[in-house]
Amino acid sequence: MAEKNEKNNPSPLSHAASAAGLAKGAVKTRKAVAGAAKGAAAGPYGMAAAGLWENRKLVGKIIAALAALLMLPVLFLLMLPSLIFGTDGLDNASGEVLNDTSLIMENIAETENSIETILREKHDALLEEIQAEADALGSDCEYSVTDEFADRIIYESSLIISQFCASQDDYQEIHLAKLERLLRDHTDSIFTYSTIVTSREETDEDTGESYTIYHYEYVVEYAGDSYFADHVFSLTEDQLAAADEYAANLNLFLFDTVYKVETNPDLIPGETGNAAVDLALTKLGTPYSQECRNEDGYFDCSSFTYWVYSQLGIYLQYDGANTAAAQGRYIVENNLAVSYDSLAPGDLVFYSFEVNNRYLNISHVGIYAGNGYIVDASFSKKKVVYRPIYSTSRIVLCGRPYTN
Numbered sequence: 001m002a003e004k005n006e007k008n009n010p011s012p013l014s015h016a017a018s019a020a021g022l023a024k025g026a027v028k029t030r031k032a033v034a035g036a037a038k039g040a041a042a043g044p045y046g047m048a049a050a051g052l053w054e055n056r057k058l059v060g061k062i063i064a065a066l067a068a069l070l071m072l073p074v075l076f077l078l079m080l081p082s083l084i085f086g087t088d089g090l091d092n093a094s095g096e097v098l099n100d101t102s103l104i105m106e107n108i109a110e111t112e113n114s115i116e117t118i119l120r121e122k123h124d125a126l127l128e129e130i131q132a133e134a135d136a137l138g139s140d141c142e143y144s145v146t147d148e149f150a151d152r153i154i155y156e157s158s159l160i161i162s163q164f165c166a167s168q169d170d171y172q173e174i175h176l177a178k179l180e181r182l183l184r185d186h187t188d189s190i191f192t193y194s195t196i197v198t199s200r201e202e203t204d205e206d207t208g209e210s211y212t213i214y215h216y217e218y219v220v221e222y223a224g225d226s227y228f229a230d231h232v233f234s235l236t237e238d239q240l241a242a243a244d245e246y247a248a249n250l251n252l253f254l255f256d257t258v259y260k261v262e263t264n265p266d267l268i269p270g271e272t273g274n275a276a277v278d279l280a281l282t283k284l285g286t287p288y289s290q291e292c293r294n295e296d297g298y299f300d301c302s303s304f305t306y307w308v309y310s311q312l313g314i315y316l317q318y319d320g321a322n323t324a325a326a327q328g329r330y331i332v333e334n335n336l337a338v339s340y341d342s343l344a345p346g347d348l349v350f351y352s353f354e355v356n357n358r359y360l361n362i363s364h365v366g367i368y369a370g371n372g373y374i375v376d377a378s379f380s381k382k383k384v385v386y387r388p389i390y391s392t393s394r395i396v397l398c399g400r401p402y403t404n
Contacts, residue, residue, distance in 0.1 A: 273346020
């Protein structure tokens with residue numbers, strides 16, 4: 001009997017999810033959410049959730065105060081992808097997660113590790129396929145593998161989490177095990193390869209006869225984040241729109257609530273930022289090296305950003321160091337932090353990919369180039385590259401290192 005009673009008494013988060021479930025249609029159509037929230041959460045909390053939802057376009061300005069409102073589970077579930085509240089599902093989640101951002105970060109990290117593991121499995125399986133084909137080549141053939149994803153697979157974890165949550169009509173189906181199953185079952189083609197065949201003529205030193213050598217270059221390719229919406233979750237237009245909102249809110253929550261860096265709204269984008277982008281683009285293709293970061297012709301991530309701004313008379317260093325973490329500290333100490341939503345060309349974007357006991361655990365920095373792109377000295381690509389901004393859930397700080 002005790003087991004039955006326990007099963008019939010779901011967690012506070014489950015109650016919240018049930019309430020949010022009543023508003024599911026409203027969430028998808030963006031209509032009548034306020035009324036649904038009022039009915040789902042009685043009393044002033046429901047009223048507050050409704051009022052905040054009605055003014056959700058202002059959420060960027062009020063999100064920093066969300067920590068004081070985390071007892072509003074309906075609001076939270078409407079605003080954020082619910083997988084972050086617990087990887088075992090909402091029925092098994094602890095209500096403490098609503099008041100402890102560290103638990104949310106642990107849940108996100110666990111989910112990201114699962115995504116990374118599965119993508120790595122698919123990547124490695126493709127390499128085995130390439131190796132099998134290469135082993136079958138004739139004696140007059142040689143091969144090489146071009147693989148930009150050998151060291152790090154770049155993907156938008158917050159978007160994948162959000163798309164999964166948006167794809168599930170029943171909140172009870174939102175748990176890590178199901179996400180893992182979907183990813184394993186539907187990502188066999190997320191990594192593919194193309195083959196480039198070239199040939200050259202050589203001469204046998206003993207016989208003087210010429211012969212042809214064929215070179216097979218296998219190029220590993222990644223389908224990109226759009227693959228998940230189309231092939232893994234099969235999102236409708238409404239679900240895709242909901243996922244985009246979830247991801248945007250999650251990024252706001254992480255940036256303005258978890259990392260708690262005070263931003264300076266008075267910093268105005270200027271020509272200095274545009275000049276920084278122009279300088280950065282002149283170094284595309286420059287080799288990446290941490291060992292040779294201070295030598296001409298090489299960059300790592302922080303020596304690249306330091307070089308760009310030093311050309312403009314701005315020296316990104318703190319306490320004599322110009323590492324990515326030191327540059328982040330420079331930004332914060334000089335009140336130069338900006339919000340992710342206000343990024344402008346030339347702004348610095350700081351990432352944390354691991355706990356390294358440095359400032360904000362910063363491990364990478366790049367320069368925002370505008371239109372959703374970033375220029376950075378990439379460890380995985382071994383050179384300075386221009387690419388879409390990535391892994392936004394790993395961004396811990398943005399900065400505008402100039403005031404005019």
